[in-house]
Amino acid sequence: MSETEGRAGPARIKDVAALAGVSLKTVTNVVHERPNVREETRARVRAAIKQLNYRPSLIGRRLRSGRSNMVTLAVPFIDEPYLGALAHAMISAASKRSFAVLIDETAGRPEREREAASGYPGHGIDGVIYSPLAMDTELMAAMSHDTPMVLLGEPLQDSTADYVAIGNEESAREVVDHLAGQGRRRVAFLGGQPDLRTGVGELRATAVLQRLTELGLPGGRGLVINSGRFSREEGELRIQQSLPILTACDALICASDLLAIGAMAGLRKAGIRVPDDLAVVGWDNIVDGRYHTPSLTSVAPDLDALADTTMNALMSRIEGDRSPSGNYRVPHRLVLRESSSSYW
Numbered sequence: 001m002s003e004t005e006g007r008a009g010p011a012r013i014k015d016v017a018a019l020a021g022v023s024l025k026t027v028t029n030v031v032h033e034r035p036n037v038r039e040e041t042r043a044r045v046r047a048a049i050k051q052l053n054y055r056p057s058l059i060g061r062r063l064r065s066g067r068s069n070m071v072t073l074a075v076p077f078i079d080e081p082y083l084g085a086l087a088h089a090m091i092s093a094a095s096k097r098s099f100a101v102l103i104d105e106t107a108g109r110p111e112r113e114r115e116a117a118s119g120y121p122g123h124g125i126d127g128v129i130y131s132p133l134a135m136d137t138e139l140m141a142a143m144s145h146d147t148p149m150v151l152l153g154e155p156l157q158d159s160t161a162d163y164v165a166i167g168n169e170e171s172a173r174e175v176v177d178h179l180a181g182q183g184r185r186r187v188a189f190l191g192g193q194p195d196l197r198t199g200v201g202e203l204r205a206t207a208v209l210q211r212l213t214e215l216g217l218p219g220g221r222g223l224v225i226n227s228g229r230f231s232r233e234e235g236e237l238r239i240q241q242s243l244p245i246l247t248a249c250d251a252l253i254c255a256s257d258l259l260a261i262g263a264m265a266g267l268r269k270a271g272i273r274v275p276d277d278l279a280v281v282g283w284d285n286i287v288d289g290r291y292h293t294p295s296l297t298s299v300a301p302d303l304d305a306l307a308d309t310t311m312n313a314l315m316s317r318i319e320g321d322r323s324p325s326g327n328y329r330v331p332h333r334l335v336l337r338e339s340s341s342s343y344w
Helices: 015-018 024-031 039-052 058-065 081-096 110-117 137-143 168-181 199-213 230-240 256-268 287-291 301-319
Strands: 070-075 100-105 125-131 149-152 164-168 187-192 224-226 251-254 279-281 297-301 327-330 332-335
Touching: 015 024, 015 039, 024 039, 070 081, 070 110, 070 164, 081 100, 081 256, 081 287, 081 301, 110 125, 110 137, 110 230, 125 301, 149 301, 164 168, 164 187, 164 301, 168 251, 168 279, 168 287, 168 332, 187 199, 187 230, 187 256, 224 230, 256 279, 256 287, 301 327
Parallel strands: 070 100, 070 125, 125 149, 149 164, 164 327, 187 224, 187 251, 251 279, 279 297
Antiparallel strands: 297 332
């Protein structure tokens, strides 16, 4: 009869110890790759583990370490292509660190966002990667001192939640410079968020207007079209409402690719040709933009770098770092396609 026959349930650590002829502590040291074990003993224990198909108890590991090795990526909407690509990159980065990522959709509801900011009490979550929409920033900053947290989208003052993003100001300047280089002289912006002064839409709008002023081109809030959710539907709707502004412009910068794709649908229905009459640029470099007609020029964040930077920052917070929040910038590039140049 083999060692596994006649025994109910999975192999236990004491079964491995008995088969290998070592102590429970020695098996534990081998499982955790600790150095204080002779190589011949280590080989014997590993052979016993393989023969018994032993799997260390997850519950036991959690009790000993006080961690679950699980983090949550909390985003407003999981049906957006950019957030799907972001989740893929985060899962890959977490896996390299032996962490799992759970995905939560908050839908921008304050109660769900508060649960995320509090670290999902009772769910065994070690830390949160968080993209909030509705939560009060002062409350979130206060909660960050108790929850290991990294923010995507907007920074917090007086918090221990790190902030990871591309450079919104730098990328906005590159977009404006590209359009000016194409001979565009009156540029509108879609995606302003005046009620969210540190939201990505407002940060990008402000940077666009500043660069236009520096280049001596028309600017001002009159050329900013505000929007709610960054969606295709919102983009098309705002175009329909803003045709008097756009007919006097020759370029449109959108705070996201989804807004840009919706905007191009609205422009097409209004008889405005892209890029002949109006150049269009977005942010995020989602797959849809590559296959749209015309294909969409977009600011492309380095998602792998973003995910790695985020996980490194979060690991530090999980380990107990409670120093003031840090702002981390990750690389980006402007991907030129048909929507911003007739000569692409």
